[in-house]
Amino acid sequence: MEFSESRLIPIGERAEISAWESVWSLAPKNTREQLGLSWARSGDGAIALHASGFGWWFFNRVLGIGLTGVGDTLWLDGELDRFEAAGQPYGVSFCSELVPRGFADHLAGRGLRHQNTLAKMIRRSDDLPLRGPDRDIREIGPEDMALFVQTLRQGFGVPATLDDLFATLPGEKGWHCYLGYDKGRPVATGALYHAADTAWLGFGSVVPDSRRSGMHRAMMLFRMQAAAEMGCRWLVTETNRPEGDEPAPSYRNMESLGFTPAYFRPNHIRAA
Incomplete structure (x- = not known):
């Protein structure tokens, strides 16, 4: 590619x-x-x-x-x-x-x-990497939406005013939402939006005290395999392009899972 x-x-x-x-x-x-x-x-x-x-x-x-x-x-x-x-x-x-x-x-x-x-x-869904060590990752439904948004909020650092925006996703058509647990405690989120033959992987977050534990990579791989089982041909996600020597764990994880930076998209911003 x-x-x-x-x-x-x-x-x-x-x-x-x-x-x-x-x-x-x-x-x-x-x-x-x-x-x-x-x-x-x-x-x-x-x-x-x-x-x-x-x-x-x-x-x-x-x-x-x-x-x-x-x-x-x-x-x-x-x-x-x-x-x-x-x-x-x-x-x-x-x-x-x-x-x-x-x-x-x-x-x-x-x-x-x-x-x-x-x-x-972007990558195709065939020839996926093998799963690593077992992780407690579960697809969740509307009954667990409160846990999903609370964990997402901690992982991304967004305010509680956005809770209801994301709480509707678990169980909705096209959406598959996941929680990753550590010793029974939810520490990571991820979602998959399935449209036609493509899966968009988004809302991947890990709470601060569980970062660098391999959970981000595990959540990515779990969703990749779930998308392949749904019949998706293409897997799509995005992250910031690393600049210089800055650390880029998300980018590196994606590369290690076979994703290629298919193209780059500059963000042009105007402050209020």
């Missing part, structure tokens, strides 16, 4: 876009109102996620510009205007291979600056 292999970009982008659109659409009405959740799709396959009541650029961003065309900058500018009106930080994550030359300059003209770069990690 080569870097920037163009045929893999639609696989990676559509899987992630579909998963996040599902998260937004499944949010309970009161959560949607509290966080100001909405989303919009462009004619070229992009999505704009809005959370006008929550000040995090990751929840106020555009994905997939140019996915099925050359990039609809008119639609994009309209969504950027909506972000600005809400007064929240926001961002645009784009693939250089999909947008016209000068696109980054267009974003700079709107006040967005490059902050970091995401590595989209």
